[in-house]
Amino acid sequence: MNSLSTLLRITSIKTETVDTKSFTLETVDGKPLVYKPGQFLTLLFKHSNGDEVRRSYSISSSTTLEEPLTITIKKIPNGEFSRKMVDQAREGNLLNSIGAAGLFTLPDSYPAHQRFCFLAAGSGITPIFAQIKSILYGSANRVILIYSNRSASSTIFLDEILQLKDQFKDQLMLELLFSESAILTQSRLTQGVLDQLAQKHALYKDDDTLFYLCGPSAYMRMINIKLRAEGISPESIKKELFLVEAPTHKLAEPPDTDRHSVTIYYNNRSFTIEVQYPESILATAKKQGEQLPYSCETGQCGTCAAICTSGKVWMRYNEVLGKKALTDGYILTCTGYPIDGPVTLKL
The missing domain is CATH 3.10.20.30 (Beta-grasp domain)
Incomplete structure (x- = not known):
């Protein structure tokens, strides 16, 4: 075991959708693992050749609610370890982790008038779900969630989010988009649909709104470009990438290559x-x-x-x-x- 790693035990597994499961974990040594809403847990795996491989999965539990540590994993095509976790992991299995990390987090403190607009697509809801719960149960701040999926059946945490909407009627504004819908304004999040939702919730006119984006890179790129074009400061936009992609442009060399x-x-x-x-x-x-x-x-x-x-x-x-x-x-x-x-x- 890596000397910096923590041994975790899977205590329960919940099926969220046909290809997604949530894993509740506990530390074997009994020491609580410290994390913030929006962070991810990096797990250590071994390839068949013995090489160590690291994979990061977002934490969906909220410390504000004192929920047990939970990660949610969606099985992705050609994703060796996501497939192993979703298809083969069982209660009682042990996992090695180097702990929680990530900068896709809420401010340490924020004024009562601060609004939070979350834009998630697919499994991008995982870190956002933890953040939304933390805000709703820990403050009176307003939350807007714009959540895109293929269908209701493929929507992770749909029942829990609808319950939150019912419980926090005046605090949580919810917009669900399903790409299988025949109504264009209720299907994919295009720039036009984003404009309509922004007008509905006065997103472009309010300097006190923080935007959190999580989903496919093309999805986040479109939203980021649109928000910046509408005058939203880059400091008011946070993004979380699930799939690491190689830069498409040639990277520069440092101005000093000496030792x-x-x-x-x-x-x-x-x-x-x-x-x-x-x-x-x-x-x-x-x-x-x-x-x-x-x-x-x-x-x-x-x-x-x-x-x-x-x-x-x-x-x-x-x-x-x-x-x-x-x-x-x-x-x-x-x-x-x-x-x-x-x-x-x-x-």
Whole structure:
């Protein structure tokens, strides 16, 4: 077992749809696993050749409700481990995890007039479901959910969401879109349909609304472009990618490709490595046997984020760190390279 991992036991399994199940977990050592609504759990698996593989699954439980830790997994085509979990996992099975991570989270605090607009497609509802429950049960803030699916039968958490709508009639605004519907305005989320819903809920005119997007990349790209065109600040838009996709454009090289030392403080110890392009900080640490948190290794999840306390780190790719995080000194070790001299990082 990875020395940084936590052993989890599956205590119950619930079928959500024909291809999706929720897994309730407990730590074997009895210590609670800390997480925030919207984060994901990274599990460690073994390929048949013995290589370690990491897969991240969103947490659907809410700490506000003191629900037991639960992840929800949708079986995807050619998804070796999602298929194994959905088809073969049983109560009592043990799983290795490096814990919860991710930056797709709610603000630590927010004023009473803050609104939250969630746009989810398919299994993109998983982290959003945890966030919605946390807001509704923990505050009086208004929530708008625009949720796209193929049909009602394929809609994850549909019954629970309808119950929330019934319980929080004046606080939760719900828009369900089913692509099999013959009514165009109730099927797919196009820019035109988004305009209609935005007008209905005054989304473009309210600076106090935060937008959370989770679904296929093309779906989120369309929404992001539309929101930005309507004047919504990028700091008011959060996105969560489920499937890691290679960048479609050629990535630049760092302005400085010389070798520099990187000192890393993590897990109550420190170590120093020599990093030089083309190997990133994370890749160099792994090569030297140092265990650091990571998942996607492509700058798209945030698991490997660290704070740069001295020196400069240039990132080749970044899909998750916003302006505030960058200002606070956060960098991604998986796409980060030291430039202009030594660097010190804290995880």
